[in-house]
Amino acid sequence: MTDNPSDMPSEAGWDRSLALLREGYTFLPRRFRQYRSRVFESRIMLERSLCLQGAEAVRFFYQPDAFTRKAAIPPTTLKLLQGRGSVQTLDGAAHRHRKAMFMSLMTPASRARLIEVFSEEWLRRLNRWQAEESVQLLTEAEDILCRAACRWAGVVLPEEEAQSFGRDLAALIEGAGSIGPRNWRGLMSRWRADRRLRAVITDIRRSGREADTPAKVIALHRDLSGKLLDVATAANELNNILRPIVAIARFIAFGALALHDHPAWRERLAKGDDAELEAFTHEVRRYYPFFPAIAGRANTPTAFTGCPIPMGRRVIVDIYGSHRDIGAWQQPERFLPERFLNADIPDAFLPQGGGDHFTGHRCAGEWITIDVVKAAIRHLTTSMRYEVPPQDLTVSLRRMPAKPESGFIMSRVRSVEAMV
Numbered sequence: 001m002t003d004n005p006s007d008m009p010s011e012a013g014w015d016r017s018l019a020l021l022r023e024g025y026t027f028l029p030r031r032f033r034q035y036r037s038r039v040f041e042s043r044i045m046l047e048r049s050l051c052l053q054g055a056e057a058v059r060f061f062y063q064p065d066a067f068t069r070k071a072a073i074p075p076t077t078l079k080l081l082q083g084r085g086s087v088q089t090l091d092g093a094a095h096r097h098r099k100a101m102f103m104s105l106m107t108p109a110s111r112a113r114l115i116e117v118f119s120e121e122w123l124r125r126l127n128r129w130q131a132e133e134s135v136q137l138l139t140e141a142e143d144i145l146c147r148a149a150c151r152w153a154g155v156v157l158p159e160e161e162a163q164s165f166g167r168d169l170a171a172l173i174e175g176a177g178s179i180g181p182r183n184w185r186g187l188m189s190r191w192r193a194d195r196r197l198r199a200v201i202t203d204i205r206r207s208g209r210e211a212d213t214p215a216k217v218i219a220l221h222r223d224l225s226g227k228l229l230d231v232a233t234a235a236n237e238l239n240n241i242l243r244p245i246v247a248i249a250r251f252i253a254f255g256a257l258a259l260h261d262h263p264a265w266r267e268r269l270a271k272g273d274d275a276e277l278e279a280f281t282h283e284v285r286r287y288y289p290f291f292p293a294i295a296g297r298a299n300t301p302t303a304f305t306g307c308p309i310p311m312g313r314r315v316i317v318d319i320y321g322s323h324r325d326i327g328a329w330q331q332p333e334r335f336l337p338e339r340f341l342n343a344d345i346p347d348a349f350l351p352q353g354g355g356d357h358f359t360g361h362r363c364a365g366e367w368i369t370i371d372v373v374k375a376a377i378r379h380l381t382t383s384m385r386y387e388v389p390p391q392d393l394t395v396s397l398r399r400m401p402a403k404p405e406s407g408f409i410m411s412r413v414r415s416v417e418a419m420v
């Protein structure tokens with residue numbers, strides 16, 4: 001392990017961005033292994049960047065106010081994900097103030113309401129699935145989640161627009177980890193989604209709608225100087241709760257894959273033990289690849305295990321590799337939900353960031369994600385029966401964001417209710 005600056009491995013030569021795109025989730029872990037170090041320097045996205053892995057790196061990176069997310073990721077990725085002027089691009093008091101607004105949408109009652117509409121949409125769709133020969137879970141879950149998210153947030157969509165809006169939000173996620181056509185499609189979707197959501201914000205402000213929906217909370221939020229957010233920023237923040245809810249479809253598809261690969265767990269979960277369901281959900285978020293890494297820039301000069309980090313230096317924390325780190329996990333290559341039963345959650349677990357939800361940049365929607373994945377797994381194990389026909393269920397580590405290749409196809413879907 002590297003403990004002093006002179007030992008820090010450094011990749012000399014050319015920029016490694018193309019290698020990163022080619023190697024996907026394996027880019028960082030491969031180099032940590034090769035250098036036998038939890039820190040190395042490389043030139044990525046045209047800039048010297050320090051790459052870190054493991055529990056100590058997570059604790060270091062998530063020290064309060066240590067790293068800004070400003071200009072830390074390429075503009076094309078930022079545009080498809082959090083967007084300019086979003087909570088993620090803020091720091092200090094301005095960040096905490098905006099983050100408090102997001103966290104006010106994450107109360108137990110608000111989360112329960114989302115799960116209620118999610119389950120209604122799922123069961124409605126289940127009726128339709130019974131008439132189909134087969135369905136693809138990933139795209140179906142994206143559509144269900146878009147409808148549920150809009151109902152929960154108070155974004156009213158005519159039926160004929162609901163599906164295309166869901167597709168646009170899904171295209172933002174699909175395009176974020178790539179260059180070329182997938183990214184361009186995402187940019188077009190971004191333009192359409194922005195236009196639609198700006199109209200929603202303007203309408204709420206004009207009509208002064210009564211119900212306290214998340215969309216209204218965002219539309220009427222005031223910054224620290226008491227001013228409403230400009231319409232584009234408010235629409236962007238509304239997108240920042242809708243799009244990531246649609247993104248949960250990936251964890252649902254991975255959850256279905258895990259049930260398929262581990263039938264003993266399907267039986268265990270059908271008994272409805274909440275602690276087991278939660279452990280299974282955490283293991284799905286650990287085991288399967290989603291966000292590969294988190295990037296930030298040092299707010300002040302600092303050092304990691306003796307390696308100096310000048311102010312402004314980009315630091316990249318490896319999520320996928322930290323989830324497979326043998327220093328933090330026993331048998332990390334195996335899918336073992338038991339590891340989360342009656343055990344503290346290790347610091348090296350950061351599928352949605354680390355640190356504090358309220359004061360740091362940790363994902364505002366982590367609790368919602370856990371709730372939704374649990375609800376979906378509950379439906380897959382108790383509300384329905386289905387077959388898994390032959391298909392390509394491989395998960396390519398070169399494709400970001402990853403997914404089961406076939407999107408997880410289910411056939412002969414039957415509602416348990418219809419069977420009794």
Ligand code: HEM
Nearest residue numbers: 087088241244245247248291352353360361362363364365
């Ligand atoms: C689908 C699963 C999700 C994944 C994998 C995910 C992942 C992440 C990650 C890695 C971060 C960055 C943390 C950092 O910069 O340190 C983040 C931030 C964020 N996420 Fe999520 N997220 C998910 C779902 C959600 C949901 C459902 C919502 C809202 C309903 C949400 C809203 C946000 C917001 C607002 C931020 C910015 C927080 C800040 O900068 O303070 N995410 N998420």
